[in-house]
């Protein structure tokens with residue numbers, strides 16, 4: 274989808290300077306993978322008769338807390354030509370810039386961006402849902418931290434409201450910033466079915482909640498602290514996403530798809546059995562920790578992290594004994610006419 278989008282924008286608009294932004298770029302190898310694949314696609318386009326004088330400017334966006342120093346150090350290595358010096362002489366020229374700011378704000382001048390890309394970010398909300406504290410420290414989602422079987426319809430509505438607000442704002446802001454004919458490829462976690470109580474995120478965060486509940490029982494976490502904690506996250510269905518895009522009247526939806534992958538990122542098998550529960554639960558706990566660490570530390574303090582990790586990993590192992598669960602990823606491509 275990224276390849277199609279970049280080729281279409283390049284051939285339809287023939288820009289002299291092409292502006293491409295990766296929103297929520299983080300600071301890992303995936304950031305560089307995105308940049309290098311865009312460069313390779315444009316190199317191919319230039320070879321097959323495209324305008325070789327095109328120059329690319331990449332904007333790498335993330336929250337200000339992202340490790341931009343680490344990111345730019347890795348880019349320095351990536352930019353060095355290989356031993357034959359080959360890459361250095363091939364068009365296009367490209368420039369890479371950092372953009373530390375939440376993408377729930379305007380990031381660019383109007384009509385200046387050709388392609389937006391965002392991978393595994395848009396399930397994060399700009400804040401926790403509002404209105405979950407009823408009065409005098411009565412917390413409506415009780416010991417839950419996301420939507421589980423015991424979450425009331427009112428609380429579900431609050432999570433959905435926050436998603437609608439954030440996603441609609443995101444579409445409006447990006448529409449202002451895209452050139453006519455510009456495109457967006459958005460990849461984020463969602464849920465497979467319309468039922469808002471179903472879904473693997475509900476299961477995963479249900480296990481995170483249970484691990485925090487056992488820390489309450491062990492006296493390591495204050496019960497009221499847990500009750501006042503909710504995740505700024507929402508996994509939408511394809512139907513919900515389509516409806517918001519339609520309601521916005523801003524974009525043509527070229528394509529929307531969903532696919533599944535195992536919770537354990539190192540397990541590529543199609544089988545319904547977990548081969549090594551201990552190894553998979555460790556892998557799952559290891560990628561969940563960096564995703565939630567800053568939220569947990571901010572709310573409960575640094576000291577509980579190790580105990581939480583151990584507790585969580587053992588609950589994941591217990592879960593995998595019963596069921597191999599998969600993430601649902603939604604991928605879509607939008608065009609501004």
Ligand SMILES: C[S@@+](CC[C@H](N)C(=O)[O-])C[C@H]1O[C@@H](n2cnc3c(N)ncnc32)[C@H](O)[C@@H]1O
Pocket residue numbers: 296297298299300301303304334335336339374375376377391392393394397399
């Ligand atoms: C799971 S990482 C994805 C990293 C990379 N894009 C990838 O596909 O591997 C999610 C990133 O989204 C960023 N993020 C979350 N909310 C954001 C916001 N409002 N504005 C900018 N970045 C945000 C986080 O800081 C984090 O680096």
